[in-house]
Amino acid sequence: MDNAKQRGRGKYVYFSESMQDDIREKSSLETDLFRSIERNEISLMYQPQIDLSTGQVSGV
Amino acid sequence: MRWYNAEKSAIDPEQFISYAEENGFIIQLGKWDMQEALKQCEKWKVEHQIIPRIAINVSARQLHDESFLADVEEIFSNFNINGTTIEFEITENLFLGDDQHTLDLLSNINCMGIELAIDDFGKGYSSLRSLKKLPVQTFKIDKLFVKDIVTDSDSLAIVRAIIALGRELNKEIIVEGVETAEQLDILRGLGCHHAQGYYIGRPGSAQELTKMMNSTSQLNNARTIMSSSIGIK
Numbered sequence: 001m002d003n004a005k006q007r008g009r010g011k012y013v014y015f016s017e018s019m020q021d022d023i024r025e026k027s028s029l030e031t032d033l034f035r036s037i038e039r040n041e042i043s044l045m046y047q048p049q050i051d052l053s054t055g056q057v058s059g060v
Numbered sequence: 061m062r063w064y065n066a067e068k069s070a071i072d073p074e075q076f077i078s079y080a081e082e083n084g085f086i087i088q089l090g091k092w093d094m095q096e097a098l099k100q101c102e103k104w105k106v107e108h109q110i111i112p113r114i115a116i117n118v119s120a121r122q123l124h125d126e127s128f129l130a131d132v133e134e135i136f137s138n139f140n141i142n143g144t145t146i147e148f149e150i151t152e153n154l155f156l157g158d159d160q161h162t163l164d165l166l167s168n169i170n171c172m173g174i175e176l177a178i179d180d181f182g183k184g185y186s187s188l189r190s191l192k193k194l195p196v197q198t199f200k201i202d203k204l205f206v207k208d209i210v211t212d213s214d215s216l217a218i219v220r221a222i223i224a225l226g227r228e229l230n231k232e233i234i235v236e237g238v239e240t241a242e243q244l245d246i247l248r249g250l251g252c253h254h255a256q257g258y259y260i261g262r263p264g265s266a267q268e269l270t271k272m273m274n275s276t277s278q279l280n281n282a283r284t285i286m287s288s289s290i291g292i293k
Contacts, residue, residue: 026079029071029076029079030079030083030085032065033063033076033079033080033083033085034085036063036065037088037089037092039066041063041064041065041066042061042062042063042089042092043061043062043064043265044061044062044093044096044097044100044266045061045062045263045264045265046263046264046265046266046268046269047256047261047262047263047264048112048256048260048261048269048272048273049112049113049115049234049254049255049256049260050254050255050256050260051253051254052244052247052248052252052253052254052255053253057112057269057272057273058112058113058254059112059113059114059115059147059234059254059256060112060113060114060115060269
């Protein structure tokens with residue numbers, strides 16, 4: 001449906017195998033995502049910022 | 061933020077965060093993110109590390125969740141992070157329309173001692189009128205403009221103008237996406253306050269960042285701390 005909408009008004013697309021796969025993939029990813037925190041799979045990344053007048057790390 | 065799934069290894073953060081936005085999981089993810097960042101901040105404090113300003117991304121969906129302020133208050137009450145600066149990074153698209161509710165919400169966040177930054181500044185919609193009213197302390201200029209700053213005079217003109225505007229409005233200016241020494245020199249010359257990007261350092265673990273901070277001199281670090289503003293109450 002989204003795919004047809006993206007192509008513009010009055011267009012139609014056939015529902016294909018690959019679209020079915022995309023939906024399955026997304027749904028399994030979403031299920032995994034809901035469990036990601038309790039499974040300790042998420043971690044924070046820190047990207048440094050420097051103060052341009054001192055050259056030192058001033059933020060992340 | 062990184063997600064290492066057992067079967068699928070590393071998953072593109074943009075992809076999983078956009079899914080989380082769609083299905084509402086971003087609320088839980090956001091709370092977890094905040095807790096982890098504050099936990100790290102408290103750890104640095106215990107270890108007597110110099111603590112940089114810590115920026116946390118907060119999406120429109122999180123901000124508009126009715127229990128957002130109460131959740132933030134509760135999370136912050138669990139950590140001893142006095143004297144450190146925490147900043148919420150929000151995007152310009154939050155200010156579409158002239159929404160008093162959003163302005164009040166942002167003021168309340170400021171009142172809790174949390175600073176606000178507009179992330180990806182210049183990429184989305186920002187009316188000059190809304191800029192005047194917004195209780196934000198920092199503009200984070202989008203990497204899109206910095207990319208061509210050396211070769212394209214229009215990009216340079218835009219960055220120069222944003223920096224001048226931000227400075228006139230007493231905002232802190234951070235530029236994202238700095239990849240070369242040449243870009244950094246230009247930005248310094250334009251009066252930009254802070255810079256971020258691969259040239260300065262890629263995203264890394266808390267340990268990696270601690271190492272980077274410790275390799276700099278204590279005297280200069282003290283000056284850096286002096287330059288950051290309001291702390292958490």
